[in-house]
Amino acid sequence: MPRLRIGVLGCADIALRRILPNLVHLDSATLVAVSSRHADKAVEAASQFDCAAVTGYEALLARDDIDAVYIPLPPAMHHRWIVESLTAGKHVLAEKPLCVTAAETTEVVELARRHDLVLAENFMFLNHSQHETVRSLVRDGVIGHVRSFSSAFGIPPVNPLSFRYSRNLGGGALLDVGVYPLRAAQLHFPGEFRVVGACRRVDERIGVDVAGGALLSDADGVTVHLEFGFEHAYRTDYTLWGSAGCISVLRAFTPPEHHRPTVRIEEQDRVTELSLPPDNQVRNTLRAFIDAALGRKEAPCGASMVRHATLVDDVRRAAAAHAAAYG
Numbered sequence: 664m665p666r667l668r669i670g671v672l673g674c675a676d677i678a679l680r681r682i683l684p685n686l687v688h689l690d691s692a693t694l695v696a697v698s699s700r701h702a703d704k705a706v707e708a709a710s711q712f713d714c715a716a717v718t719g720y721e722a723l724l725a726r727d728d729i730d731a732v733y734i735p736l737p738p739a740m741h742h743r744w745i746v747e748s749l750t751a752g753k754h755v756l757a758e759k760p761l762c763v764t765a766a767e768t769t770e771v772v773e774l775a776r777r778h779d780l781v782l783a784e785n786f787m788f789l790n791h792s793q794h795e796t797v798r799s800l801v802r803d804g805v806i807g808h809v810r811s812f813s814s815a816f817g818i819p820p821v822n823p824l825s826f827r828y829s830r831n832l833g834g835g836a837l838l839d840v841g842v843y844p845l846r847a848a849q850l851h852f853p854g855e856f857r858v859v860g861a862c863r864r865v866d867e868r869i870g871v872d873v874a875g876g877a878l879l880s881d882a883d884g885v886t887v888h889l890e891f892g893f894e895h896a897y898r899t900d901y902t903l904w905g906s907a908g909c910i911s912v913l914r915a916f917t918p919p920e921h922h923r924p925t926v927r928i929e930e931q932d933r934v935t936e937l938s939l940p941p942d943n944q945v946r947n948t949l950r951a952f953i954d955a956a957l958g959r960k961e962a963p964c965g966a967s968m969v970r971h972a973t974l975v976d977d978v979r980r981a982a983a984a985h986a987a988a989y990g
């Protein structure tokens with residue numbers, strides 16, 4: 664069976680902690696090399712995952728024994744390295760957010776199409792089976808006509824040295840956690856939504872947003888309400904509210920592989936809690952990317968990635984207008 668030969672740009676926390684430990688167990692891929700700006704970091708990661716160590720991202724892209732790369736760099740670096748990777752003929756799995764603007768996203772999606780290469784954004788929750796359960800409950804009419812979607816992703820403050828607090832590296836709560844509720848809304852409502860209003864609380868000392876919210880609506884007045892932040896108790900949930908009840912997913916975006924997800928259904932006369940089987944969204948996501956790159960499965964939809972990035976831009980614009988109105 665063919666195996667996809669994969670290299671990694673950067674010894675990021677998410678790569679070492681979640682992606683590579685899963686990748687090395689897949690029989691459809693081989694982890695060929697990890698690269699870092701620092702030789703010692705690459706050597707340490709390579710020894711942990713039994714692969715080659717490469718100093719510098721260019722050197723990794725120059726290797727002809729690599730078919731695809733995983734890019735877990737800070738968001739503002741994604742565009743440059745996606746372009747370089749695609750130009751070097753590699754399929755790309757890039758961390759979320761794919762790029763920091765819709766213009767950059769459109770450019771890389773188009774470049775991947777021109778080179779006939781797979782480009783995927785690593786929104787792993789999309790590959791967790793709990794959301795398909797919710798979609799089937801909605802399709803079966805369990806909560807009637809869906810009137811609204813609300814979702815939150817908030818985390819306590821992270822390491823102050825993290826790129827998350829750097830404007831130049833693409834930090835900020837909207838790009839780091841706010842993109843999840845927005846992407847989840849698109850999962851449940853593939854139609855056209857517009858941003859009605861938004862706000863972001865910017866920490867003036869560091870120049871990035873640390874909290875925010877947004878309201879979106881479609882032409883029929885179905886509403887989507889999103890909240891996100893870096894200064895919150897941990898929360899990662901969503902609720903669909905219909906004419907006959909509500910469905911809530913309590914651990915929507917980051918369920919660990921052994922976690923049994925709970926889906927809560929509230930109807931007029933009863934509350935039901937479904938305890939679903941655990942699922943490994945990391946492995947599912949890697950498999951989907953690998954299968955697409957090996958030509959066994961459809962590639963991720965470029966138009967969805969552009970639509971998502973456009974909504975992120977719109978939230979940013981609406982928040983700026985809101986801030987200007989307050990002087």
Ligand SMILES: NC(=O)c1ccc[n+]([C@@H]2O[C@H](COP(=O)([O-])OP(=O)(O)OC[C@H]3O[C@@H](n4cnc5c(N)ncnc54)[C@H](OP(=O)(O)O)[C@@H]3O)[C@@H](O)[C@H]2O)c1
Nearest residue numbers: 673674675676677699700704735736737738758759760785
């Ligand atoms: N999908 C998910 O569930 C998930 C979860 C967490 C994070 N993420 C995303 O993954 C990406 C990385 O997040 P992370 O938390 O893993 O970040 P991180 O630990 O800070 O890693 C970022 C890596 O980028 C490289 N890098 C290159 N230039 C850099 C610079 N100027 N400053 C800092 N790092 C630089 C570094 O690798 P070298 O020093 O080895 O070159 C560093 O290890 C982000 O896009 C984030 O949004 C996704």
